[in-house]
Amino acid sequence: MLFTDWIAQAIAILPTNDLLYQERLSAFKKLDTPSFIAHQKEYYKCISPKDILSSVVEQSYAVSTSDNLSPSTLSYPNLVEKNILTFINGIWSDIDSSFLGLNTKIPRVSLRNFKALSVIEQQAVLSNHMADLRSHQDFFTTLHNILVQEVYFLEIPENSHFPDPIYIHHIVTEGASYLLPRIVIKIGKRSKVTIIEHWHTTTEQVSAFINPLNHISLDEEVSLTYYTLHRPNFPCNHVHNLYCNQQRHSHFLHYMFSFGLPASRINLTTHIQGSGAEAHLYGLYSLSNKEKIDHSIQVIHSAPYSSSKQHYKGILGGQSTGGFHGKIYLTPEAQQTNALQTNNIMMVSDKAYHNTKPQLEIYADDVKCSHGATVGQLDPEQLFYLATRGIEPSSAKRLLMNAFGQEIIETIPIYGIQEYVLQQFENQLMHHASEE
Amino acid sequence: MLRIENLHVGVGGKKILNGVNLQIQPGEVHAIMGPNGAGKSTLAAVLAGRSGYEVTQGNVLFKGEELLDLPPEVRASLGIFLAFQYPVEIPGVTTINFLKTALNQIRKQRSLPPMDAVSFLQLLKEKMASMGIDETLPRRSLNEGFSGGEKKKNEMLQMAMLDPSLSILDETDSGLDIDALKIVAQGINKFRSNTNAILLITHYQRLLDYIVPDFIHIFYEGKIVKSGNKVLAKQLEQEGYERIIAKT
Numbered sequence: 001m002l003f004t005d006w007i008a009q010a011i012a013i014l015p016t017n018d019l020l021y022q023e024r025l026s027a028f029k030k031l032d033t034p035s036f037i038a039h040q041k042e043y044y045k046c047i048s049p050k051d052i053l054s055s056v057v058e059q060s061y062a063v064s065t066s067d068n069l070s071p072s073t074l075s076y077p078n079l080v081e082k083n084i085l086t087f088i089n090g091i092w093s094d095i096d097s098s099f100l101g102l103n104t105k106i107p108r109v110s111l112r113n114f115k116a117l118s119v120i121e122q123q124a125v126l127s128n129h130m131a132d133l134r135s136h137q138d139f140f141t142t143l144h145n146i147l148v149q150e151v152y153f154l155e156i157p158e159n160s161h162f163p164d165p166i167y168i169h170h171i172v173t174e175g176a177s178y179l180l181p182r183i184v185i186k187i188g189k190r191s192k193v194t195i196i197e198h199w200h201t202t203t204e205q206v207s208a209f210i211n212p213l214n215h216i217s218l219d220e221e222v223s224l225t226y227y228t229l230h231r232p233n234f235p236c237n238h239v240h241n242l243y244c245n246q247q248r249h250s251h252f253l254h255y256m257f258s259f260g261l262p263a264s265r266i267n268l269t270t271h272i273q274g275s276g277a278e279a280h281l282y283g284l285y286s287l288s289n290k291e292k293i294d295h296s297i298q299v300i301h302s303a304p305y306s307s308s309k310q311h312y313k314g315i316l317g318g319q320s321t322g323g324f325h326g327k328i329y330l331t332p333e334a335q336q337t338n339a340l341q342t343n344n345i346m347m348v349s350d351k352a353y354h355n356t357k358p359q360l361e362i363y364a365d366d367v368k369c370s371h372g373a374t375v376g377q378l379d380p381e382q383l384f385y386l387a388t389r390g391i392e393p394s395s396a397k398r399l400l401m402n403a404f405g406q407e408i409i410e411t412i413p414i415y416g417i418q419e420y421v422l423q424q425f426e427n428q429l430m431h432h433a434s435e436e
Numbered sequence: 437m438l439r440i441e442n443l444h445v446g447v448g449g450k451k452i453l454n455g456v457n458l459q460i461q462p463g464e465v466h467a468i469m470g471p472n473g474a475g476k477s478t479l480a481a482v483l484a485g486r487s488g489y490e491v492t493q494g495n496v497l498f499k500g501e502e503l504l505d506l507p508p509e510v511r512a513s514l515g516i517f518l519a520f521q522y523p524v525e526i527p528g529v530t531t532i533n534f535l536k537t538a539l540n541q542i543r544k545q546r547s548l549p550p551m552d553a554v555s556f557l558q559l560l561k562e563k564m565a566s567m568g569i570d571e572t573l574p575r576r577s578l579n580e581g582f583s584g585g586e587k588k589k590n591e592m593l594q595m596a597m598l599d600p601s602l603s604i605l606d607e608t609d610s611g612l613d614i615d616a617l618k619i620v621a622q623g624i625n626k627f628r629s630n631t632n633a634i635l636l637i638t639h640y641q642r643l644l645d646y647i648v649p650d651f652i653h654i655f656y657e658g659k660i661v662k663s664g665n666k667v668l669a670k671q672l673e674q675e676g677y678e679r680i681i682a683k684t
Contacts, residue, residue: 380487385524388484389534389594390512390542399537403528403577 001057003050007031010061010147018115019122020148026134027145040139045355046294046323047263049139052237056178056209064149064180066091067173069202080167080196085111088171090181090212091150108160114151114184125153129184129215133243138267138296140239144180144213151182158188158219165194165227165414172201172236176208182215189219194414196227204235213241218250220274225253227417230261232424238264248274248303255412257421258285258293259428269298272306272334283312284408284421286401287320287352288431294323299341301334310341313408315401316352317432326371327359334364341371346404348378348397348432394433401429437462437633438483438602443494445482445658452478454658455494460602463630467644468637469669470655471677476637477521479655480606484518485511498602512538513545515601519591519608525579531590532574535560535597542598563596567623584611592623603627604635609643621646641673656681 007028014024030036040049066088086093092111114122133141156166172179187193199210218224228240238261244252258264270279285293299308314322328339345354358371378400386396405425412418438460445453452475460466470476482489483496485508496503498514506514526534540550551559560574567589579587588608595603605624609617624647628634636649644652644666652669654662656677661684662668672680 381524382526384486384508385520385526386534386538387508388512388518388520389538389598390509390545391538392509392541393507395537395541399529399534400526403526406528 001060003053003057006057006061007146013061013063014147019119019126020114020151023126023130023134024146024148027142031139031142031146036137036142037139039137043138043296043325044265044294045325045357046321047265047292051292052209052239052263052265055207055237059177061147062177064089064091064176064178066093067175069093069171069173080165083109083162083164084167084169085154086169086171087181089173089176089208090170090179092152108157109166110153110155112153112155114153117153121153125184129186129217132245132271133213133215136243136269138241140211140265141213141241141243141267144182144211144241147178147180148182148213149180151184154183154185156185156187156191156193158190160188160191160193162193165196168195168197170197170199170212172199172206172208172210174203174206176206179208179210179212182213185214185216187216187218187222187224190221191219192223194225194227196229196417198227198229198231199234199236199238200231201235204233206235208236210236210238211241213243216242216244216252218244218246218252218277220248221250222247223251223253225413226255228254228256228266229417229421230258232259232427234261237262239267240264241267242269244270244279246270246272246274246277246279249276250274251277252279253413254279254281255408256281256283256285257424258283258287259424260286260288260291260431261293263292265294265296267296269300270308271300271302272308273303275303275305277303277306279308281308281310281312282408282411284314284405284425285312285322286315286317286405286425286428286432287322288318288428290319290321292321294325296325296327298327298329299339300329300331301337301339302331303333304335304337306334307338308340310343311408312342313344313346313404314354315346315348315404315429315432316354317348319349319351321352322354323357324355324373325357325359327361328369328371330362330364330367330369332363335366337364337367337369339367339369343373344404345373345375346377346401347375348401398426398429398433401432402426437499438635439497441494441496443479443482443496444492445478446490446492447478447488451492452489452658453482456659458653458660460633460635462601462633464651465628465634465636465647465649466651466653467649467669468635468653468655468660469639469641469672472639474655475658476655477606478658480518480604480635480637483511483604484508484516509541510545512598512600513542517595517598517600517603519588519595519603519605521607521610523579523582523587523591525577525582527577527580529578530575531578532560534578535574535594538594539597559597563593566626567593567596568619569593585613585616588612588616588620589623592620592627596623596627599632601632602635603632604637606637607639608636609638609640617643618646641669644669654680654684
């Protein structure tokens with residue numbers, strides 16, 4: 001099926017009587033503009049939207065439905081015991097005991113379906129939390145705006161301090177084909193929160209295309225640590241969209257770990273709108289075989305005295321392809337900004353490919369901005385040194401790759417997550433070490 | 437234990453070793469001395485298995501095996517240890533993790549079970565104490581940001597932990613102040629036994645004030661030109677390389 005036919009058919013089955021309809025139509029108009037499509041080539045160097053969508057458009061678009069799962073089929077990493085929000089195929093489910101209906105059992109947290117909000121609340125969500133997505137120039141964000149399925153509104157009031165993370169557990173079943181969930185997260189002043197977004201599939205045969213979009217608003221002095229994790233051997237193509245707005249003195253720390261996803265793309269934007277706010281974005285990826293990954297990371301500073309740091313590291317083996325496009329954008333208001341971006345790549349195969357593109361757009365004159373990109377291989381001197389101590393080449397390689405990734409992993413504030421990530425990372429390194 | 441016969445080695449067509457002959461028995465300490473560029477470090481590198489060298493003639497037997505056919509990690513498990521002149525820095529790999537991996541891989545090659553954590557730590561503590569090593573060192577990245585003395589002490593710690601039968605110490609004395617030199621020499625003397633052998637490679641005689649070798653070999657233009665006992669070192673100190681070499 002042609003993409004244009006596919007999307008026309010998709011729009012035809014979407015509801016026309018809700019407030020999202022206008023959003024869908026304006027996004028569709030944008031997608032229908034030749035200049036918009038031409039513009040995407042610049043931003044999709046590594047994986048084209050066509051590659052990602054080729055299998056999606058083979059079948060007609062269908063709105064995702066939930067699935068009945070028994071709680072015994074769920075498995076969590078050991079670190080999570082409570083504060084669990086479960087979504088099956090993007091639809092909230094009461095399968096887990098942490099919740100009773102849509103009233104969360106997490107004290108002070110509310111999760112509501114957009115449909116359940118009053119019209120006034122819906123309008124508030126649209127104008128306060130989705131307006132900035134309208135102008136977003138990314139293909140999949142725009143596609144998400146057209147086809148968005150369930151929208152949830154997660155509210156955490158002021159002064160909330162959670163000792164345990166809030167765990168957003170996404171389960172994808174074999175019945176799913178194309179998932180477009182959206183969670184709008186609003187965190188009130190001075191709250192301190194950790195959110196883990198964790199993607200699971202019921203089997204390794206699930207072949208859905210996953211295109212979630214989460215929108216986060218951090219009010220003044222909020223501190224949020226947000227993890228995007230996948231189960232080991234996650235079998236689905238994934239385009240992950242995350243958009244964050246930061247007010248004065250807020251602190252946003254994000255981690256993205258991608259080990260062995262067939263094809264994935266990360267669109268992450270954080271917009272620092274208040275002075276003194278900070279964003280720290282970290283990522284570690286490791287690819288083998290013919291896996292592909294692409295990052296589009298944007299930090300926009302439009303207030304003075306703010307700082308940001310991006311640090312992404314990748315190990316590429318097999319015939320894998322990776323891309324990193326990191327942007328720092330400073331408006332004229334963003335004086336005294338301190339912004340840093342680093343991308344380090346280790347190539348462990350001659351047939352792997354990586355494209356790194358740092359982009360700094362600076363319209364303020366009293367700022368400190370820097371970027372650094374490195375591409376390297378395993379150091380033969382280090383390998384020889386380890387060999388003279390009796391360490392076999394495969395172990396030596398693993399030791400060195402592990403050390404490369406540790407720089408990101410050891411910054412994770414929660415020990416349990418460090419362990420979980422490290423284990424996945426080490427399993428992935430077995431692939432590389434056995435490759436020649 | 438080690439028998440080097442008529443060893444000729446080149447790099448990129450340039451000849452560096454021109455017929456080295458050397459035999460080392462268990463319990464012996466040999467010192468190889470010679471001017472810069474004589475090929476001393478090349479000999480050490482070839483014995484440890486560094487790639488990039490072309491052996492054009494001769495052979496090396498270690499415990500009856502053809503050493504030159506074996507990859508470096510197998511040589512290590514057979515009992516060869518090279519202390520590097522410039523130990524390599526490996527950021528992100530802690531010294532303790534490295535030591536444990538190395539020790540257990542060597543034990544595996546020798547069909548021994550891995551050492552349990554308690555015994556390992558006990559052994560490490562004991563060896564560190566004898567070398568006067570700071571107790572924070574095992575938690576630091578391997579050689580990263582180590583002082584010259586710490587790097588050389590760390591090499592000696594690895595030797596003590598891995599317990600090789602032939603240790604080749606390549607300019608272990610270089611970059612050490614007199615106090616560090618004494619400690620390193622003490623460590624070597626303590627390690628010395630009648631079952632292992634040591635090959636010291638050095639430019640200066642000063643290390644031999646603390647470690648008394650059984651044999652001293654003068655290395656020049658890629659081969660041993662003169663051998664003797666500790667008296668030779670004194671003679672060398674007084675006369676210099678040129679006169680000794682001229683006499684041969």
